[in-house]
Amino acid sequence: MNWQQLLSTKRFGMEQYHAEHADDRSEFQRDYDRLIFSAAFRRLQNKTQVFPLPTNIFVHNRLTHSLEVSCVGRSLGNNVAQKLGLDVNEVGSIVAAACLAHDMGNPPFGHSGEEAVSSFFLEHKDLILNKLIKENKNEFVVENQWKDLVCFEGNANAFRLLTHQFNGRRKGGFALTYSTLASIVKYPFPSTFSKNGKGKFGFFYSEKESFLRIANELGINYLDKEKNHFARYPLVFLVEAADDICYQIMDIEDAHKLKIISTDETKTLLLNFFDEKARERRLEILEMVADVNEQIAYLRSSVIGKLVEECTRVFVENENALLSGSYNIPLIKNISEDCVRAYKICSDLAFRKIYRSSEVIDVEISGYQIITTLLEHLTEAVFSPEKKYSQQLLMRIPAQYEISLPTAYGKLQAILDFISGMTDVYALDLYRKITGINIP
DSSP, X not given: OOHHHHSOOOBTTOGGXXXXXXXXXXXXXXXXXXXXXSHHHHGGGGSBSSSOOOSSSOOOBHHHHHHHHHHHHHHHHHHHHHHHTOOHHHHHHHHHHHHHHTTTTOOSSHHHHHHHHHHHHHHTHHHHHHHHHHHOOOHHHHHHHHHHHHTOOHHHXXXXXXXXXXXXXXXXXXXXXXXXXXXXXXXOSBGGGSBTTBOOOXXXXXXXXXXXXXXXXXXXXXXXXXXXXXXXXXXXXXXHHHHHHHHHHHHHHHHHHTTSSOHHHHHHXXXXXXXXXXXXXXXXXXXXXXXXXXXXXXXXXXHHHHHHHHHHHHHHHTHHHHHHTOOOSOGGGGSOHHHHHHHHHHXXXXXXXXXXXXXXXXXXXXXXHHHHHHHHHHHHHHHOXXXXXXXXXXXXXXXXXXXXXXXXXXXXXXXXXXXXXXXXXHHHHHHHHHTTSSOO
16 A cells, blocks of 8 residues: 555545645545534534433543544644654544544444344344345345344444435535545454454445445555455554543543542552653642642643554554555554553553443443334334334434335344434433333
8 A cells, every 4th residue: 555545535425526626624624624513423422432421520422532532633643644754734634534433323322332233133133134035145145234233333334324325415425535434444344254243344235335445446455355354544543543542541530530430549540651750750740730630631631642652653663564454453552561551451440440330331221221122113113114103103213314225124224324323312212202201
């Protein structure tokens, strides 16, 4: 792969209009602005990141997380571009835009929402799989469609959201540049690489041709042509690193605000990233700040700066391997030993005290039940549209979602498009109305 071909301003679905604009904004800055002003991005403000969304203490939701990841991603992109002699504004803007979009395909209630979708289809295997088999005599098609459903993946759904032409919308979805779209696909292979309900992948069977078009245009290497397994687009590594940096460190800060971990424990976790001299310097600065939350914020920003510097170094040192497609390890795993050790300590504590905390588990339990119930009712409605209740329920689905498609796969994808676009609050409200718990 080569940078000249990898950095393309061609827009997906709008190729015939490809031309330079007389505008101070680059095409990649246009991508960023287009995402910021989109309804799909705004809806992230009411989607759970990790913790429930309390009214008294501000913690991260999907929107604030995505904005912070985007800031870190821009820094990584700018740093890498400067060191490699590339256009700083172009690379920084591509990574920043991709970071904004990286969570846009996630359903409500965090990862429990993805698990609920996968489990629903596994538990209704006979019904769904039989419909797919009946409609398709081609085993390859059936396998791909079935895996898309039972291994439902927010990353692949983000690519669909950004590229699919929904009813009444323009061709090419968001019509983003090829480079920004490629930077979102962390796992450049289809769902057939995943085991039921487990494993990541980058695009659904319905979007396979879209991804192939982008990969061929940008000259992304094949790792296995027969299985449509590609090398990662190099800037994906920067998007991934920005996400890795933010979710780990920001979750620690949120846990401190919620008093899940103590101030002393939080300080120790963050100071672990620095050698003795750097640690002493930071302790001196902490003496100048009386507010505890500001102390933690200062340490958090210092750690993020350190990790940005480390991930930049790893990327630059491995440029040739990244361009050949032979590098396949997250940048965060190749940083210095001291930082790796400190990061692992944070990860271990986060799993024990944060991701397994009662507050988080309660959201996952509720979200699982809500998503499952919505799927049960909506699936029944699209498969039995002649029923009066089905007709009433289907009227709640906006016209942009193609529930009238002739295939089971198409109908189910339309339902998943509808549900994955919901906020936590909207999903809860619809659940209450469907179950009769809440009457308008």
